[in-house]
Every structure is written in C-alpha cells, then in structure tokens.
Amino acid sequence: MSEITKKNQSLTPAEAALREAALDYHRSPTRGKIAVTPTKALVNQRDLSLAYSPGVAYACLAIEEDPGLAADFTSRANLVAVISNGTAVLGLGDIGPLASKPVMEGKGCLFKKFAGVDVFDIELAERDPDKLVDIIAAMEPTLGGVNLEDIKAPECFYIEKKLKERMNIPVFHDDQHGTAIISSAALLNGLELVGKDIAAVKLAVSGAGAAATACLDLMVGLGVRRENIFVVDSKGVIQDQREDARAGKLDESKQRYCQLTSARTLADVVAGADVFLGCSAAGVLTQDMVKTMAAKPIILALANPEPEIRPELAKAVRPDCIIATGRSDYPNQVNNVLCFPYIFRGALDCGAAKITEEMKLACVREIAALAKAETSDEVAAAYAGEVLAFGPDYLIPKPFDARLILRIAPAVAQAAEASGVAARPIKDLEAYRQSLERFVYQTGMFMRPVFAAAKAHPARVIYAEGEDERVLRAVQVALDEGIVKPTLIGRPEVIQARIERAGLRLKVGGDVAVIDPDNDARFRQYWEAYHQVMGRRGVTPDMAKAAVRRSATTIGALAIKLGDADAMICGMVGRFDNHLEHVGDLIGLKPGAKTLATMNALMLEQHTLFLTDTFVNDSPDAEQLAEIAAMAAEEVQRFGLPPKVAFVSHGMFGSSKRPSAVKMRQAYELFAQANPDIEADGEMHGDAALSESVRNSFLPDSRLKGAANLLVLPTLDAANILFNVLKISSGHGVTVGPILLGAAAPVHILTPSATVRRIVNMTALAVADVLAAKEVGAQGQ
C-alpha cells in the first residue's frame, strides 16, 4: 500500500469529505482552475486581418521601434508568470513540478480574482539553479513580472538574486517576501495588542527556509534584535557547536541566525519565548512547549496546509495566546494571498522595474493599518455575522477585504516612484485608487455577502425538481457550504440512484429530507390546503388531489405555506409562466407588494449589472416600474452593493415625447419621491446609464454618480433581450437569477438552462432572503 493510500485511509470523516469536495472542485465542471481567453473579437475577415496577418505586423514593427509600446500593444504589462520547480510545495515538500501545478493554478486564480492580474503558471522540471535562472530570464519578453513560488531554500535565494540582477521586470519570491510582509504586519499588530516592545521580545522560530529566513530579515529591519532570535531547522537549533556550523558548512542564510547557546531543541528555545514563528512542518509545536512560553504569547504557525499547532490545541493550554495560521478556516489567516496580488497590481500599473524594500514596507504598513481601520459596509457585508474589530481574533485583514487592493496597490505604486523604479509613475493617485474599484465587485466578492448571511442562518429550502442531477450536485455543495437544510421533492429510490451515479455524499433521510409525490403521509394535508385556496376558483377536491400529484412546484409552495419549508427553488423543468402561476396562487404577494417581478444579475468584465423585469410583467406602467425598481434596489443591497438605479429608455432626459419615454420619466419621478436616499435618475440611454461622462454631457447635475448597477427597462421584451444578449456577448459573464421579487416567501423560479453553480447561488440568495424577511418582520412588530 502506498504512503498516499495509507494517508487517505486515516483521514477523519471531515477530512475525507474535504478531500472529495476538493477533488471534485478541481475536476468539474472544467478540468483545473484557470483558462486563457481572448480579449478581442475575432469573428470576421476584418478582425482576422487586424489580429493576425497582415495587421499584426504593424504592432510588431511599432514594438521593434519602441519596446515600451509592448505595454500598449500586448498583454505583457498585465501578465505575471507564477513559476515553480516543485521543490517546496506548501508544507508538502519536494513533490515535483507536475504535482505543484494545482497550487500554481490556484495562485493564478487569486492573482486574477483579487487583482485582475493575468497569469501563466509555469512548472519547470529543472533543479539546477543556474539553468533555472537561464530559463526564467529568457522569458522576459513574454512577461510583466515573475512570481517565484515554492522553490526550496537555499537555492531560492540565489535564483531570486540572479534573476533580479538580470531582469528588468519585478521578480518576487512569494514564499519569502509575501510571507514576510504579512507575518510582520501580524507581529506588529500582535505586539501592540499585548503591549510588548519589539526590541525586547524573544522569538523562537521553527524552519530556516525561504519563508522563515525572509520573515526574520524583515522583522529584524522592523526592530527585532538578532540576539533575541533562536532558529530551529530539521537538524535542531542553529548554533555554533553544530557539526555543519563547526565545519563552516552552514548556508549563509542560516549563518545569519546562528547563536551561541546551549539550547538544542525546539522545546529549549520555545521556553520563555514571547513569539513563536513557524514556517516548517505540521504539528512540531506541542502543547507542552506552548505551556512554557512567556505571558500573552504570539504564535504564528504558518505551515500549510497543516500548521505547527492547531489553534484549539494552543488555546486549550494557553488561553492568553494570540494565534494565527495560514488556513482559511480559522481566525487570523496569515497567508501571502493578502499581499502578492496587490503588490504586483501596484508594481505593474506604474511599470516598476523591481520590487524594492520601500514597496514591501508600504505593504506592511497598509496591511497592519487596515486591521485597525473602521470596517466598511462592504467588508461587514462580506463577513456578515463575524466581529471585525481589531483584537486577538482579528489581527490582520481578511482575504475578501476589498480595501486590500484599494490601499495596497496605490501605496506600492507611490513607494515605487519614491524609490526610483517606476517607469510610468501614477500621476493622480486618487483617480488610480478609484479605478481599482473595478476589481472589487468582479469576483467571489459578489456572492460573498449572500453566502456569509446564508451561512450564519441556514434555512430549510425545498427543491421542486429533486430528482434532477444538477439539483443534487448543487445541494451537495450547499450542504458542504453549511447554508441549507434541504428537502427534495421526488421519488426516493430515483434520488438515491442518482446520488450514487453522481458519486455524491448526500444521505437521504440523513442530511436530506424527501417528499415523495406518489406516496407521502402529508398528501391529505397538502391537497386540503390547496383546495382551501383554490376551492372558490372552480377547483374540486378531486382536482386538488390531481394538482398536488401533478406539480412539484405546487407541493413546494404548499410546504412553505404549511410551515414545512422556508424557501423554494424550482423551474429547472417546464415553462417559467406555469411555475409562476402556482407561486402566485399559493404563496402570493408579500405585505405591501402589488406585483411579482424578476431581476437578473450579470457579472461582466467591466460592470456588475442587475436588470429588471426580465420574466414577469409584459409592459409595466410607471407605478409598477417604480415599485419593481424599489424591490430590486432592496435585493441589490443583499449583495453588499449600494444600488445605483437608471431608468433606461430610447429617450434622454426629456428628449422624446413618445409614450415609453414619458413612462420611464414618470417611473423615475415616482421612485425618487418614494426612495429619496437611493441614487437614481432617468429616463436615459443605456450608454448614459453606464458612463458618467456621457450622462454629464446631457445633464451635469444628475442624481446618479458613476456607473448605474441596476437598469430598469421599459418592457419585459427589452429586459429579457438585453439580458440574454449581454450574457452571450460577454463570453464569460456569470449570471445570477432570475431573482423573484415581491413574493410572500423566498421562492426563485430558475430556467431549464440553470447550471449547478446557478442553483447553489440561488439557494444562498433564498436563504439570505429568509433571514432578511425575518428581520423585516421583527422590525414591524
């Protein structure tokens, strides 16, 4: 039996579940985590002659004449290579370049998602440092920057040094400097909390590789005294009596921290230490060792994926400790993801030739300060339910804090200019900061507030098409996310067979309840409830029984009505209008609402847009449009976004007297009267909705600033057509919806094209809506 098979067999159930989920995530729906996509249209002969021969030759010749133009005519200035040879992959060690690829693809995702930086992940089968330097240096014409990753010490120091000498673009070994920047910020904040002086603290360090050495170098620069640092590597304490030290064979990086001491083991040096820094291996710091640390110890246990000690173990023996790890599932995630996307963003945007010490220190300052800054509405929404006040469990900002890019990238660009390495200094830093906002709502940030709210209060969601494999897969994800208590409508034996065929872990009767439309003890209760609602609309008891047997959406709606579920997802099979009819009949309108309507969200390259009404009302009048806009604006806030509403039309601020333009103007006026605090304007063209300068050329004092994010369209045709055109033309726009507005309970009617991810997102939204409805109800009492 191989070591890996043995290891898999010894996983706890939670670890085994995580393993399955992680493998599934990497395998489907596409293999791997990242792809290369063209950014220009290439659809006709003309495009071809521009993109390729003959037109491309002009771009080539322009660059030949002025190499700086490569930044304008190619993607180079936004392209970073994440390069590894697989010799120190996380804490997994020397697993080789091929096995390192998921990590490098992952870093690529983080670069793109958090900071819009494009990445080629490059895994090289080469261990010889000089050959690696030659290979990487030869790639300079391709790249705007090099992020070295998971290359082991001491070779990594030499490789980075040589590349910095040879290349005229930023070269940054993430494991060294990214880790150093974050852990230094955590150390500074931690010391502030425990009231200790950086010049007086004793550091015990496990690991003397890339990460640990760089952390120590930076910490010494910040005031830790070298004589107070005691380092342990795989052979024990680095001290002058060690065989390699006596033989003069210590690497130069270790020699810097070699001590004259009688201590020989980690336990020896941890005793009395104020700070433990671990960049080494899983579990090396024991509870017994932690017990011996000085008062209010700070523990930075950064080995990945398994830290030197788990926080619950450290806290059990030293409740006074402050502990951080590299993991996402504990407070205080000290991980270089808080740094590398943003330091490169700033460096690329100002054309930095290098990453200097000033640029790194700017990052430390910004990250440390951000943890102490007042939390913005967006961050509070992104981490709903968590306390984000500076303290022992909030030492440094969270990875989904949108302010990271807004603060770090400008600070880095400014520092680059100050240290004389910026080829294109940023002239207007405030305008630059504002331009970075385009990255903030592009990503997981978009659904993040919704998921956080759902996670804090999981709710009972009933799925009408419970036998559909997409639904089963989505329920598995939603359960793994901890956001749902699901009920599936369907035949139990069919559901079970499909769960097994799809290789899912759902347990019918365990974490998943089932309502069998052919045989359920609640049948009588359900058809009677149906008859009670429909009896005066010509429905006999026999018709009521048949209706309940025939329509799963009817069953789902009745389940909500009778208190067996909080929310419903339906619509994967059949026509939208049929589902809507059942929902209208049985769930009805929420108090105060006069109409049902729908809204769809689209995450596009440049904007996140919400469009209404995409599915319900053919040609709503001005009053209905104002009401729909108000409901839609409320839902937009669920995503942590301030709604910015544009009533769009063929007319522009009174330029047209046609009825549809007049209607949109009236709708805006009614909306503005009822919702004076929401930014809105109309009627206006679609381009004016998205571009302030176009809008200003007609009306400089519009009540709408920047780009609108909620477009209210005059008819169902207009909204539905625009939505579908944008969805396809954007290529990779992510969509959420249709989001049903105005119903008395959270119900969403999806469409037959719904993907697993869409169902998961709509589940999260339905659960978040349950919570919001309860809060509104409580306020009304």
Ligand SMILES: NC(=O)C1=CN([C@@H]2O[C@H](COP(=O)(O)OP(=O)(O)OC[C@H]3O[C@@H](n4cnc5c(N)ncnc54)[C@H](OP(=O)(O)O)[C@@H]3O)[C@@H](O)[C@H]2O)C=CC1
């Ligand atoms: N949270 C974060 O952001 C980051 C965390 N890390 C983590 O830090 C760890 C090290 O990474 P990196 O520096 O790149 O790797 P390196 O291979 O460069 O260094 C590993 C170091 O750990 C030492 N080591 C190994 N086993 C032990 C042990 N049992 N006791 C004490 N020291 C030991 C090695 O000793 P020797 O020199 O004798 O071989 C070496 O000095 C990994 O777990 C990695 O995941 C790294 C970067 C970022």
Ligand SMILES: CC(=O)C(=O)O
């Ligand atoms: C986070 C990281 O880069 C590492 O653990 O190697």
Ligand SMILES: [Mg+2]
């Ligand atoms: Mg790494």
